[in-house]
Amino acid sequence: MSTARAFEKTRAEGRAALVGYLPAGFPDVPGAIDALKAMVDAGCDIIEVGLPYSDPVMDGPTIQAAALQALQGGVRTTDVLRTVEAVAATGVPTVVMTYWNPIDRYGVERFATDLANAGGAGLITPDLIPDEGADWIAAADAHDLDKIFLVAPSSTDVRIAMTTAACRGFVYATAVMGVTGARTTTSQLAGPLVARTRAATDLPVGVGLGVSNGEQAAEVAAYADAVIVGSAFVRALLDAGTDRAAGLKALGELTRDLAEGVRRA
Template sequence: MNGNIRLLNDTLAAAKEQGRAALIAYLPAGFPTVDGGIAALAAVVHSGADIVEVGLPHSDPVLDGPVIQTAADIALRGGTRIADVIRTVRETYRATGKPVMVMSYWNPIDRYGAERFAAELAAAGGAGCILPDLPVQESARWRGQAAAHGLATVFVVAPSSTDERLHEIAAVASGFVYASALMGVTGSGASVGDAANALVRRIRAATELPVCVGIGVSNAEQARRIAEFADGVIVGTAFVRAMLDAPDETAGLVSLRALTGELADSVRRKHALT
């Protein structure tokens, strides 16, 4: 089974050929409901997102800010399980034909079984996994299963990451490298810019993989700035907040479409690759 890593690679390459960054949108599975989450993901793709990340809700989301934690709690209280995450991937891929990643902490996948999860994710059309808390030194078992099923393994690096760690990740990562725009949790509201640019430059010195920047990107102006030097711009908290602030799911989808349109316009302006 080949999975959809080729679709992911082709999507990022196509954006680069067009002289722009890719827009990557994150929303957790099961939020506000499983069906509502699938509709939300389809809405952002049809409104301009190039790639989507489906969050696997976890009871101890240590890297997530309060907005995403609230959404994950809603999903878990609604009974969302890994089977629902896989269904979300499958239906989103079928509805959009775009790359669908899963963003997850390692513990739920480890407990579910790495081989089982990789096989089900690939069968659903998933392109790979972003694993923010899996140390690269302990990732061989997962990477073996991911490679066997044609899935990308994306690691997250922070501005504090050493050059040694960057080279360790570059040697084994696939798909792209996820660069954190700032230190801290998602949605922290701090400014982004110079630190993220410097980190992207350091990563590019270690790998030819695309570098996508997230954690701290919350509006169109920040996305535009990141798109000047990154291959992809990852936005999560702003999408989740749009759904949380809406009076109902229908209004939430309207807000999502409008926000996606603004972000897509901002990253599609021709930018200078560094």
């Protein structure tokens, strides 16, 4: 199920979509599934399941810590697919966000097959640019999956045109020049980037990196089609520690605040 379905709905409602991220296997595999379902229940329109990786160069300390905990808990690539299957069953479009080597290792075609069978919508690929993505693009097209590549404030217009032409589903605009992590102020770079991206494509444009509350979500929703939140969700679970119920409650509250934010704009 493509993420396009979520955007049809949010466009009809005249608002931005809320995209929520958590790594699979954090705090453990069933715990992540419960958490992601709680985020769906509280208002996420699209879910990103992170595939924990040993060398996450685009992630700040919060997501690194969660990924490390997941890996130390023994999470496998097949667990990520299992998580996707459980979340996609709620009817909310579910994509995987992953560094490239685990997919390369699993086998690109095999992963595309298994992801499609699990009901997954596609992949967000933070360290795979379309220039290197021929195998993935072919597999995604064969299995009707979304290809969500990133654009950045430093991207030239030529690269934005090339990258968006390779995307399906939506375009992921990284709002800051930096790694993932909640920030106290929203980026001044995001607006111009979204405008440049819109000039190149009719696809929805999601903005990620740094949003942590409803107020920031509302600011971003004023100019973007989707507000992507990751570290703030991870932080809510990390702060709750071993108290699973408190973690789920905090996730629910954060999701509702963000969901209200994307409706306020």
